[in-house]
Amino acid sequence: MNAVVPTPNRISEGTAVPSLPVVNKPSDIVAIATSTAPWNSAVQVATALAARWQSLLTGCFVDESLRMLRGSESEPSVLGLLLDTPVQDFEAADGFRAFARSRGVPHASWVVAHSGLARVLRELGAWHSLAVLERDVVDGEALTELLGEVLLTCRLPSLILPPDWNRDTPFQRVLVAWDGSTEAVRAIHAALPFLQGARRVVLLDGGRPHSPESECYLPHFEPFVYMARHGIEADPMCVGVPARTAGAALLKKAEQVGADLIVMGAFAHSRLREHTIGCATRYVLEHAQIPIFLQH
Known part of the structure; x- marks a missing residue:
């Protein structure tokens, strides 16, 4: 049986180029705002991405005193009602829309939430494609607890x-952390717009976990083949280290290749109702000096 070959696009000089699938850019991006004069890094990066992809942009402000509220604590509180920041902050809203418009964003909206940041991101994750926030949006190790809860409950891709x-945000050299997990597969799929826009993509293969015999009959994901089908030619790189040092090894390789973005799956689990993330993810979050794209 003859194989069916996709009809190529025709360009000048009669050169044929293969048709590539259209990647859905993030249609809605949310930035966690922590300052307005000047706008914090998350707002500036999210605005640049929204302008590049012509995405809709939401700026969301959560007061510092409320960000770490969790569970029942995150219900609208007396403290929240007494905050100086009104629910409708017209001056900040107008400033945000003007800032976004001046940089080419087609539409921007502004919200002020009086609840815990985890709950806010879960809610926004229902209709947003990407969240952009800074590592120090909450204090110390609280970010890993916050992200564990967010990643488990809404699986919202997050740029940390x-x-x-x-710095500027071209993200021209991207390191993809690959370990054969479902989380890593989801991360590669969600990060396709970043990968297609990069000049160099390096896939760091840390080895695959042993799979039960029953999984041998399931569809198998090949990252190089998948990315090639989307026009992405990735350079292979291997690393063999124990799990306890995987995070440090990943950051070392990122520095060696001059990466300005790391794409990785975030392993997360729930233990006695506490949401936590894996040790490699935690290490990278705490020590990375470049942005990280996370997907559970």
Whole structure:
């Protein structure tokens, strides 16, 4: 039987190029705002991405005193009702829309939430494609607890920026962490717009976990083949280290290749109703000096 070959697109000089699937860019991006004069890094990066992809943009402000509220604590509280920031902050809203419009964003909206940040992101994750926030949006190790809860409950792809990130955001050299997990597969799929826009993509293969015999009959994901089908030619790189040092090894490889973005699956689990993330994810979150794209 003859194989069916896709009809190529024709360009000048009669050169044929293969048709590639259209990747859905993030249609709705949410930025967690922590300052307005000047706008914090998450707002600036999210605005640049929304302008590049012509995405809709939401700026969301959550007061610092409320961000770590969890569970029943995150219900609208007396403290929240007494905050100086009104629910309708017209000055900040107008400033945000003007800032976004001046940078080419087609539409921007502004919301002020009086609840815990995890609950806010879960709610926004229902109709947003990407969240952009900074690592120091909450204090210390609280971010890993916050992200564990968010990643488990809404699986919202998140771009996490290191503190005081003020570089341009072309994301031209991307390191993809691959370990054969479903989380890593989801991360590659969700990060396709970043990968297609990069000049170099390096796939760091950390080895695949042993699969039960029953899984041998399931569809198998090949990252190089999948990315090639989307026009992405990735360079292979292997690393063999124990799980306890995987995070440090990943950051070392990212530095060696000059990566300006890390794409990785975030392993998360629920233990006695506490949402936690894996040790490699935790290490990278706490020590990375470049942005991280996470997907559970």
